[in-house]
Amino acid sequence: MSRLRRVLILVTTVAVVAGLALGGGAVWLYSDAKVSTAGSTSFGNELAVPPLAKSRVKPDGTRVFDLTMQSGHKEFIQGKKTPTWGFNGDYLGPTLRAARGEKVEVKVANRLGEASTVHWHGMHLPAAMDGGPHQMVAPGQTWTPHWTVDQPAASLWYHPHPHGRTEKHVQRGLAGMFLLDDERSAGLALPKTYGVDDLPVIVQDVRFDGAEFDHGHRLMSDTGFLGDRTMVNGTLDPYAEVRDERVRLRLLNASTARVYAFGFSDGREFSLIGTDGGLLEQAVPMERIRLSPGERAEIVVRMEPGEKTVLRSFPPRDLGEGWQKRFNGGDDTFDVLQLRAHRELRPSPQVPDRLGELELPDASDAVRGRFFGLRTSGINGRKMDMARIDETVTRGETEIWTVRNEHGTPHNFHVHDVQFRVLEVDGERPPAELRGAKDTVFVPGRTTVKLAVRFDGPSDPDVPYMYHCHLLYHEDLGMMGQFVVVDKGQKAGRVHVPDGHLGH
Numbered sequence: 001m002s003r004l005r006r007v008l009i010l011v012t013t014v015a016v017v018a019g020l021a022l023g024g025g026a027v028w029l030y031s032d033a034k035v036s037t038a039g040s041t042s043f044g045n046e047l048a049v050p051p052l053a054k055s056r057v058k059p060d061g062t063r064v065f066d067l068t069m070q071s072g073h074k075e076f077i078q079g080k081k082t083p084t085w086g087f088n089g090d091y092l093g094p095t096l097r098a099a100r101g102e103k104v105e106v107k108v109a110n111r112l113g114e115a116s117t118v119h120w121h122g123m124h125l126p127a128a129m130d131g132g133p134h135q136m137v138a139p140g141q142t143w144t145p146h147w148t149v150d151q152p153a154a155s156l157w158y159h160p161h162p163h164g165r166t167e168k169h170v171q172r173g174l175a176g177m178f179l180l181d182d183e184r185s186a187g188l189a190l191p192k193t194y195g196v197d198d199l200p201v202i203v204q205d206v207r208f209d210g211a212e213f214d215h216g217h218r219l220m221s222d223t224g225f226l227g228d229r230t231m232v233n234g235t236l237d238p239y240a241e242v243r244d245e246r247v248r249l250r251l252l253n254a255s256t257a258r259v260y261a262f263g264f265s266d267g268r269e270f271s272l273i274g275t276d277g278g279l280l281e282q283a284v285p286m287e288r289i290r291l292s293p294g295e296r297a298e299i300v301v302r303m304e305p306g307e308k309t310v311l312r313s314f315p316p317r318d319l320g321e322g323w324q325k326r327f328n329g330g331d332d333t334f335d336v337l338q339l340r341a342h343r344e345l346r347p348s349p350q351v352p353d354r355l356g357e358l359e360l361p362d363a364s365d366a367v368r369g370r371f372f373g374l375r376t377s378g379i380n381g382r383k384m385d386m387a388r389i390d391e392t393v394t395r396g397e398t399e400i401w402t403v404r405n406e407h408g409t410p411h412n413f414h415v416h417d418v419q420f421r422v423l424e425v426d427g428e429r430p431p432a433e434l435r436g437a438k439d440t441v442f443v444p445g446r447t448t449v450k451l452a453v454r455f456d457g458p459s460d461p462d463v464p465y466m467y468h469c470h471l472l473y474h475e476d477l478g479m480m481g482q483f484v485v486v487d488k489g490q491k492a493g494r495v496h497v498p499d500g501h502l503g504h
Helices: 002-032 166-171 322-327 472-477
Strands: 055-057 063-077 080-087 096-099 103-110 119-121 146-148 154-159 176-181 198-206 229-232 238-244 246-253 260-264 270-275 278-286 289-291 296-302 308-314 334-346 366-375 391-394 398-405 411-415 421-425 440-443 448-454 460-468 480-486
Touching: 154 166, 154 246, 154 296, 166 472, 176 198, 176 246, 198 334, 229 334, 238 246, 246 289, 260 296, 260 334, 278 296, 289 296, 366 411, 398 411, 398 440, 411 448, 440 448
Parallel strands: 063 103, 096 176, 198 246, 238 334, 366 398, 391 480
Antiparallel strands: 055 063, 063 080, 103 146, 119 154, 154 176, 198 229, 246 296, 260 289, 260 308, 270 278, 270 296, 308 334, 398 448, 411 440, 411 460, 421 448, 460 480
16 A cells, blocks of 8 residues: 555656646746847947839830849848848849839849749739749749839839748848839828938848848747847848938838837827828828738838937737737837937928828729638638639629638738728728728738729739738748639639649
């Protein structure tokens, strides 16, 4: 009996010790998952501003840009050279700029060791020029898409879209902005001197392992890569000198999974003037704006002579509850960019009362609806198949797309070629930041959004556009579908799949 008692005591002791170890490990994992750089960022590096891409104009008026995907090294941390990819340089790419009505052509050369693509995120253009996974550019080859710009002034961007490898290609540095202008925006009294009072703010989260990027996913996270610090335009700990009373920030969430809630460290108000697809009808005063991967926002902030303020990302809402919230970045805070006002500032006019006119479809124009159920395992229960056309839409028709996040993991939803109108979020009118032109919308767990979309062509029954979650890990897992635009009465054709890309 005494021997049995000793055995029971030993087993109980081992169980208690194991339980304590597991509990302690869980507590350590939970506490270690929270990240904050608020108040500890040195802001010792002047913000790099991507150069405006050089272009030439053909006799027929076509504006031609050259982009080369290439590998290189960049010294993000003094004395440490990080292997990188970039366009026309070691990291990121130049800012392309064109005006509405212009014909553009981009010569995309691939000097990398593997195939990739360049997708024009937010651009309305033919499917064959979209740069999705069907338009692969092999090493040593050049792809030359061309189209006519036919949409309002906006802050768009470009990035790779290779099937199953998008997250890694973007993380390595392949991204840049594509700004569009039009006559209306040119006539508005808004900050518009690029690199002076009109700043691109390309925000990425990163983590380093010595000199190299660490692209490993955080333990327990189901959204993808989450870094422990941020950089802007490829600059760690950045500051920007401000010499004008008002400065326009073109915010781009170029991270692959992280959701940001941007505001200022002193709680100051700013004016939201534009969303993904261009200017709002009128500016909206705000203190915070949430951007999920791929989303953009244009804001104008007022500065006083000699003062400093910090663009900060506060803990974002709707990333789950408890453990899920913690491990998906819902408790994280980042000091992103310090603005330093000069002792004397050039006066800036107030933001105009009226800005733009939305060129968006309305629910009353809709002729049919579609449903998209989002799960990490796929959309509407299916993983991406490059040979399968999931939806066929008719050119010129407006549709209502109902997008439902069917589980608790955060997602968002990006549609190629169009800017859509957000009609509802869980049956309610969308907040002000979702009432402009959008191509990407955040869809928290168990949330339903309704979108009015219209496909104005051109039609192409054989070449698809994509719709997908823009948390790139999810996209790479197969959380993507494709659609073709056809003329009325026309049927979908047969998709050509690049070698080695059949199925997922």
